[in-house]
Amino acid sequence: MASNYSDPNNISSVRHASGQGGNGTDQPRPSGAQFASIPSSNAGQSASSSSSADSGGQRRRLAPGTELSDARYRIERPVAAGGMGAVYLATDKRFNRPCAVKEMLDDFNSDAERQQAVEWFEREATLLLDLNHPCIPRVRDFFMEGGKHYLVMDFIDGMTLAGVLEKEGHVMGVNGARGVTEARARNWARQVCSVLSYLHNQTPPIIFRDLKPSNIMVTSRDEVKLIDFGIARTFQSQRQSTIIMTVGYAPPEQVYGMPEPRSDLYALGATLHRVLTCHDAANNKPHIFSFPPIRSLRPDISPAFEQVLMKALGSNPDQRWPNSAEMERAIINLPPITVTPPLSPGAGQPGSGPSVHPVTPPANLSQPGSGPSGSPLTPNVPQSAGGTITGPAASYIVAAQGHLATNRIEEAYKAVMQACGVEPNNPVVHKLFGQVFARRVPPQIELALQAYNKSLQFNPDDAETHKLVGDIWLFLRPQPAQAIPAYIKSLSLNPKDAEAHFRLGQCYEKTGQLEPALREYQEALQLVPRQPVQPALHFALTLGQLAQRINQLPVAEHAFVQALVINPAEHRVRFMLCQVYEMQNKLEDALRECSYIIAPLGNDPAVQQTYQRLRARLGR
Structure with missing residues (x-):
């Protein structure tokens, strides 16, 4: 696992002259530095200085067992190292908990270089001490010992996005593209937008300036953490500045020494483009700021998400989102993902063609966010009892399922009619008829119920069909009391169905049976997978609101905490x-x-009002 540390070898220091005739200046930055908070020297010195510093630094690394700050911190092992410093996993003996100790070595060519580096290191410490956001590692301590400066921070047990892409970016695109799933990218994008909004709303605004896959970490719970704040800057209008950036992630205005908050949005767009496609911006044509459309490399990515990211990549700041809050809102309001992309064969999904597997509810049954009856889970596209489709009608059944997954209802109806002509007694065929009738506009409710009941005549133990009957009564009639027996029957056949538990809870809540509703919501939250994020988040929020409503405060607390574990950026x-x-x-x-x-x-x-009231009650 990586720590809360990034490899700054891609950071460039570029000389920039004023547009008004002033002479640009370089701030010296010791080359090869392993802290992005330490300024590097010019590129001409980089190779030789890095080698020398690194060899000197290696001789001075802290050994495991070394104790610092009056024996409070015990070094366990190095987790990242370079010419000018290192990061160690350590134990805070006072609290017996792990921490990250960031060290800056005194290996400089001049007093001026040393002074500049120390100023940058102290700036990072001061900056982080003043920041308070769940996506920013907390600073615990800052001290000097033995001529070296140390920063003690939360130890982030996870991987950078660069590492995730390398190890887990198995979704295959075209022309050699590969990357992570859209669901994960959306989750990360929301969290990064949230923390950028926090930074940009500081007074004065803080621009991160070097957002890229190696400066964003994700934990095992897919929680985002921004690392390496040493190159973050408060935003001040000025005509000349040193450019700290990574080529391929920095927008044009940053190259010319004029970064602004929207520059970070460009870098976020470039970062997500990279983790979705593995495309190297060095290959952009006709110039480095011309990114290819994401769907030209990953056709499985939804057009709406592609539009959000490509807007962030506008060459002119005015073409981008006006601020990170607007970009976050656009991501939150994206339509649900409807296609799960094909993975590489090595990732457990054989074959190269796109696999259709919807992850949203039937369009005419419920929509996420449409009210208390909405459900963000998988629509009930039927499968055969054994999980595979066999028999003479198999090709028609598979075609109908594909049409339903992409909401082509009448095409699905034609395919089901062909299937019924071949296998009129197949329960899956009648289940598909029910799906078609239920999803027509307007829905043909009686025909849908007849079709589902016909399917149950042939296969009475199909939990999915019983749940479909419940969906009719819950969403289309709606008569939730009539849906309860259907969901109970479905759960008796498949007790691990989180969606059925949640919908039964909805029925109980709508009919005033709040304690049973609470139990079903708790069971649903326990069973629902954490990926994709939205269903689990929806379940946790619904449980917490009901628990708070009936004064089950410990349950509400646990539910809201679970929601924030799923997505720490959910401010509400x-x-x-x-x-x-x-x-x-x-x-x-x-x-x-x-x-x-x-x-x-x-x-x-x-x-x-709440903030002021709490401060008053605590005497702050």
Whole structure:
């Protein structure tokens, strides 16, 4: 696993002259530095200096067992090292917990170079001490010992996006493209937009300036952490500046020494383009700022998500999203993903053709975010009992399923009619008829129920068909009391179906049976997979709101915490957790959660009032 450390070898320091005739200046940056917070020298010195510094640095690495700061921190092992410094996994003996110790070596060519490096290192420490966001590692300590400077931070156990792409980017595209799933990329994009919004709303705004796959870490829970803040800068209008950037991720205005908050959005677009396609920006044509459309390399990516990212990659800042909050809102409001892409054979999905497997509910049954009845889970595209389609009607059945997955209802109907002509007693055929009738506009509810009941005559133990009957009564009639027996029967046949538990909970809640509803929501949250993110997040939020409503505060607290584990960037959920803590008189916890969101939600009077009330109650 990597630590909260990135490889800054791609960081460039570029001399830039003023557009008004002023002479540009370079800030010296010791080359080969393994801290992005230490300025590097010019490119001409890079190779030789790096080799010399690294060899000297290697002789001075801290050995495991070394203790620092009056024996508080015990070095366990190095996790990243370079010519000018290193990062170690250490143990904070006071609290008996792991931490990351970031060290800067004194290996400079001049006093001026040393002074500049120390200033940058201290700037990173001061910057991070003042920041408070779940996507930013916390600084624990900052000290000097033995002529070296040390920064103690949260140890992030995870991988950089560059590492994730290398090890887990198995979704195959065309022309050699490969990358991660769209669901993961959306999740990361939302979180990064959230932390960029927080940084850009500081006074003055903080521009990260070197967003790229190696400066973004993800934990085992897919939580994003920004690392290497040494090159982050507060935004000040100026006509000359040193350019700290990585070519291929930096936008044109940054190359010319004029970065602004929207420069980070370009870098985020370039980063996500990379992790989705593995495309090297050095191959962009006709110039490095001309990225190929994502779907030209990954046809499985939804057009809406591609549009969000390609807008972020606009060459002119005015062509991009106006700010990170707007980009985050666009990502949150994207339509659900409807196609799971083909993986490489080595990733467990044989074959090279695209696999169609919808992950959204039937369009005319429910839509995520459409209200309390909405469900973001998989639509009920039927399969045969054994999980494979065999028999003389197999090709028609598979064709119908593909049409349903892409919402081509009438094409699906024609394919099912052909299947029925070959196998009129096949329960899957009648289940598909039910799907077609239910999803027509307007839905043909009676025909759908007849088709499902016909399917159950041939296969009464099909849990999926019983759930489809429940869906009719819950979403299309709607008469939730009539849906309860169908969902109970479905769960008796498949008790591990998270979606069925959740929908049964919805029925109980709609009919005023709140305690049974709470139990079903809890069971659903326990069973639902964490990928894709949206269903688990929806389940956790629904459970937390019901628990808070009926004063089951520990349950509400647990649910909201689970929601934030799934996506730490959900500011409204964090505010709900704050309110639950206050209701439980856990005022310190409430104030902590409220402080996380006071910047992004500061315009909300309720958030402001809660924050001020908590400070007053705690005497702050």
